[in-house]
Amino acid sequence: MESSLNVEDHGDWLSFGMSHAGGVVPVKISRAAMEEHFDATQGPDSLKKAYALDAEMIHARAADHIVAGANYTPDHPLVLGTEHF
Numbered sequence: 001m002e003s004s005l006n007v008e009d010h011g012d013w014l015s016f017g018m019s020h021a022g023g024v025v026p027v028k029i030s031r032a033a034m035e036e037h038f039d040a041t042q043g044p045d046s047l048k049k050a051y052a053l054d055a056e057m058i059h060a061r062a063a064d065h066i067v068a069g070a071n072y073t074p075d076h077p078l079v080l081g082t083e084h085f
Contacts (some may be wrong), residue, residue, distance in 0.1 A: 005017030005018070005019075005024060007048055007051060008048075009045050009046070009047040009048045012030070012031050013028050013029060013030050013031055013047075014028070014029050014031070014034060014047040014051055015029075015077065016026045016029075016061075018059055018062055020063060020066060025062070025072045025078055026074045026077035026078070027071055027075065027079075027080065028031065028077040028078070028080070029051075029058065029062075029079075029080040029081075030079075030080065030081045030082065031065065032081065032082050033080055033081050033082045033084065033085055034046075034047050034050050034051070034069075035037060035039070036052070036082050036085075037085040038051070038054045038057075038058070040051040041084055056058070058080075061080065061084055062078060062085055064078065064081060065078060065084055066078060068071065
């Protein structure tokens with residue numbers, strides 16, 4: 001399984017780094033997507049807990065949406081919402 005880097009629950013969204021093509025792509029996923037598709041609940045660290053259970057699926061979906069040649073940075077991460085799942 002791929003390793004996750006710097007997984008952080010920001011309340012309305014979760015951020016993590018994902019290994020891809022020899023680098024790390026910063027990813028931001030909305031709380032709405034985590035609740036609708038990965039059974040996240042309200043409360044502290046609920047996004048991290050849901051992510052821990054479904055990281056493989058989340059990474060697979062994120063990889064499907066990476067745009068070749070795009071320069072993803074912490075200030076401009078790959079953003080995933082409910083429409084991406």
